[in-house]
Amino acid sequence: MPETITDPHLLAAIRQELLARTPPSRVPHVMGVEGMAVVLARHWGVEVERALLAALLHDLAKALPPEEQRARLAACTVIPATPEDWECAPVWHGLLAAQEAHDVYGVTDRDVLEAVAWHSTGAPDLADVGLVLYVADFLEPSRNWPGAPEHRRRLQALPLPAAALEVARHKLQNLKTKGRVAHPRTRALRRWLESRLEKGG
Numbered sequence: 001m002p003e004t005i006t007d008p009h010l011l012a013a014i015r016q017e018l019l020a021r022t023p024p025s026r027v028p029h030v031m032g033v034e035g036m037a038v039v040l041a042r043h044w045g046v047e048v049e050r051a052l053l054a055a056l057l058h059d060l061a062k063a064l065p066p067e068e069q070r071a072r073l074a075a076c077t078v079i080p081a082t083p084e085d086w087e088c089a090p091v092w093h094g095l096l097a098a099q100e101a102h103d104v105y106g107v108t109d110r111d112v113l114e115a116v117a118w119h120s121t122g123a124p125d126l127a128d129v130g131l132v133l134y135v136a137d138f139l140e141p142s143r144n145w146p147g148a149p150e151h152r153r154r155l156q157a158l159p160l161p162a163a164a165l166e167v168a169r170h171k172l173q174n175l176k177t178k179g180r181v182a183h184p185r186t187r188a189l190r191r192w193l194e195s196r197l198e199k200g201g
């Protein structure tokens with residue numbers, strides 16, 4: 001079992017940095033993910049402190065200009081960018097945040113680092129803390145597209161892997177509708193969750 005993060009100073013320091021960097025328009029999202037991750041972790045029996053830590057870290061690098069994100073990508077050694085990642089700008093900020101979590105905040109919990117690095121695509125074999133963040137990032141209350149409240153209630157009634165599968169399917173369908181190619185990690189996440197659910201887990 002990874003070491004539990006209990007240092008409130010660490011959480012406060014990350015939150016402070018996150019808020020200093022986040023443009024006002026995105027504050028409801030980052031605060032929404034924080035709250036949602038706590039609620040969902042408790043709901044699905046996942047360690048709340050780890051979910052909270054992952055949530056606070058996940059969009060830490062989001063506000064960096066894309067060219068600066070790309071320039072820093074080669075220095076990601078904790079969870080390095082794959083060739084597909086290099087071609088997919090929306091995933092860069094997660095990899096950068098995981099690196100910063102490790103280098104600046106001393107986070108060594110591999111499950112939390114993977115949760116942060118891969119929060120926008122998901123990934124096969126993601127630990128429960130990663131699945132919670134993946135669902136929380138999608139369901140947080142400031143995302144208020146038509147039907148969102150019903151969707152939120154329906155997903156929370158499912159077991160965690162089934163809810164994460166619904167999110168992966170929804171994202172894949174969205175990309176297809178827009179004529180965009182999905183990241184291979186999202187397709188691999190869907191296959192992994194489908195086979196996990198077929199086996200009853």
Ligand SMILES: [Fe+2]
Nearest residue numbers: 058059062120
């Ligand atoms: Fe993000």
Ligand SMILES: [Fe+2]
Nearest residue numbers: 033058059137
């Ligand atoms: Fe996010």
